[in-house]
Amino acid sequence: MAKPTSTLRGWLARQLRMATGRIDAERGQALVRLVLVPLFDIYIVTVFASDGLNTLAERVTVIGVLAYFPISVMLLWHIVRRPGHFVWRRMVAMCGDYGAMTLAMAVGGMSMLPIYATLLWVTVGNGMRFGSGYLLAATCMALAAIAIATVFNEQWRSDPYIIITLVLTTLIVPAYINSLQRALRDALDEAREASLAKSNFLAQASHDLRQPIHAISLFTACLRDAGLGQEEQQLVENIDRSLHSVAGLFRSLLDIATLDSGKVEPKLAPVRVGDVIAEVVRQYSEMAQWADVELRAVQCSLVVRADPALLSTMLQNIVSNALKYAPGSPVLIGCRRRKGRVAIEVYDRGPGIPEEHLEQVFDEFYQVRERGDRDVEGVGLGLSIVRRVGGLMGLDVELRSTTGRGTSVVIDGLEPCAARAVKSSSAVMRAPSAMAGLRVLLVEDDEDVLLATATLLQKWGCVVQAEAGIPKTGSTWDVVITDYDLGGKKTGADCIVTVRQLIDRSIPAIVVTGHDETRVRQELGDDCVPILAKPVRPAELRSVLTTEIVARSH
Known part of the structure; x- marks a missing residue:
């Protein structure tokens, strides 16, 4: 059976990892409190015990600061059980912190002056973790703590320069921290805007440049079957090889832009x-x-x-x-x-x-x-x-x-x-001959891509109806191939829904896009619809078409 001490240590370690991993400010502050309060208690008890705890005020102070440790544990427990932003809970914790320090400074004379370091740390910590509003509240509580301690601490009153130093430090340090925070927030906002602009540019550039590359790739595939001589075939091969490299580049740009957007969910x-x-x-x-x-x-x-x-x-x-x-x-x-x-x-x-x-x-x-x-x-x-x-x-x-x-x-x-x-x-086994006579509805708003895709499909033996937009009347199609962006606020998802309504059946569909697959998949709401990323390799298009044919035949 694990020892209670090791169990508590393990639990604290897990809480610390969770706080730092998820940037949970309130939990982090509670964990810091659990470290500081015992040190705070040891110092105060040692100082007062060395004097013999002669006065009632000293005995009350020792009892009060010792009782604050279990209160700190309860605060952490409540934060773990009910995570979130509760203003009342933060204010209760701050009042407890400053109350314990005020009590010690008011009773202990000059020996309690080092407690001010903890007071300043707590003040800055609240501002750094919770923002400017809490920094202002913490600064006011710190000034009130100094004022109360001065009233009851005769030794502090005997040296006004100490009080002036404490007050000025309590005002200047938080004010400077607040100015640094504002500058940091402004710099962070600018960095986020720049990162967003970069991501948007990469995504848009990748999408726009994929269109002509996609068309060139399809036209190149048509040239392969055009009865060219050996020299011309080699030129086509070289073009195809270069296109493959460019396609990989744009795929990387789109991937990194998609990851930057933070919308990728496994x-x-x-x-x-x-x-x-x-x-x-x-x-x-x-x-x-x-x-x-x-x-x-x-x-x-x-x-x-x-x-x-x-x-x-x-x-x-x-x-x-x-x-x-x-x-x-x-x-x-x-x-x-x-x-x-x-x-x-x-x-x-x-x-x-x-x-x-x-x-x-x-x-x-x-x-x-x-x-x-x-x-x-x-x-x-x-x-x-x-x-x-x-x-x-x-x-x-x-x-x-x-x-x-x-x-x-x-x-x-x-x-x-x-x-x-x-x-x-x-x-699924590929059957190229199965495409002979396949009736394909092709919807693409880019004229070059529309022409290139239609030409390639016809070379494979398909019967193609090419449309620049969503058709208004139905026909006996076997499969629909649609681009995702169709203009006029219409998408491939709208096209598939409309076509299926026109012919009153769930026709197989393929979506071709230059956007992130996750985003398109969410729009489609159908995991059975294949999504091909531009520029599409002709072999990939042929494979998916054949798969749809085999699936339809079963």
């Missing part, structure tokens, strides 16, 4: 790790060929609780970094159990990262650059996104690297799950 569900890894390998197989990298994955049947989209984002960024910084060397992805948890590990045999860079590689926009290094595409956001997304799901990200031998990145802390995982859509 949706944990049973996920088969092997399915996530297999999908990432499929997505980056072409990029691996361009980088002359053997991208391999070890089969894994473990099921964990995680957000599949966020976990995939983490793994995509890690693999993308490995392909960029370790070209020509093998990359291996696998998972294993570690201390009751599951970890996903990515290894490469590239040049490695010098030790002096290891602490900074997770910073935004930081790239490892050595003299004479070749240029590497990207802006240094990949690992920053990985760590921030991992933090949202309570995961740890570890990086180990040895110069000349390679790098390993580990996503650790995944919780094993016995529940059955939802089967990944990528696991």
Whole structure:
């Protein structure tokens, strides 16, 4: 059985972690009080006991200050049981603090002068934790405490310069603290506005620039099937490779802007790790060929609780970094159990990262650059996104690297799950021929994207009805592909609802967007509708279309 002392110590430690982790000002103040009051009591009891506790006032003071410790414990208990902002509770705590100090200073003579240090600390602490209003109230209480102590403390009255010093210090220090707080708040507001402006700019720029890149990608896919010669085909391949790099850049910008917005909330569900890894390998197989990298994955049947989209984002960024910084060397992805948890590990045999860079590689926009290094595409956001997304799901990200031998990145802390995982859509067998004669309603307000998408779908054998806005009459469509932003305050969600009403059935739908998937998913309110991020890879569009066909046939 645990000792009471160790139990109390453990409980206090947990409360302190909660207070600092959640920036709970009132709980933090209560914990500080539990530390100061015993020290306060020891000093007062020692001083009075050394004089023999000769007077009734001294005995009453000792009893009063000793009784304040259990009161402090009760205050903390109430704060833990009923967290929140209660003005009366804060004022009761402040009155208790200043009452105990006033009593000691009034009775103890010059020996109680050091108590003023605690009084000033408490005054500043209330202002720092609770704001300017409480700082003013605390300053008034401190001045009242000095005045009362002066009335009853004959030794203080005999030296007026002490009183003048105490009063001036009580006025000047809080006033200076308040001016610093105001300057800090103004600087913090400016920093928040600048951060918000940066996030909005990144999100808007990423969205606007995705449109033409998305159209170019689709037109390039059309050129592949245009019967070009070998030289022309190679040019198309080069264009496609460059577009793939630019698309990755904009995906990173959108990810970081979305994380800055603070609106990303993980949706944990049973996920088969092997399915996530297999999908990432499929997505980056072409990029691996361009980088002359053997991208391999070890089969894994473990099921964990995680957000599949966020976990995939983490793994995509890690693999993308490995392909960029370790070209020509093998990359291996696998998972294993570690201390009751599951970890996903990515290894490469590239040049490695010098030790002096290891602490900074997770910073935004930081790239490892050595003299004479070749240029590497990207802006240094990949690992920053990985760590921030991992933090949202309570995961740890570890990086180990040895110069000349390679790098390993580990996503650790995944919780094993016995529940059955939802089967990944990528696991459905693809049947390209099934698209012949598929009747597609395509809704897109950008003319270039509309033309490029319609041309590509027609090359795949689809019968396409292209619309720049939501149609007003129904037809015998098999599937609807819609952009999210359609103009006129209409979105893809409105389009899907309208189309389903027009034909009186739940037609399969696909949404293509340059916005954050979480935001679009909330607007849709339907987890069954696939969401594709612009610029969409033609192979990805074809895969999702085929999946919808197979699902419809069942």
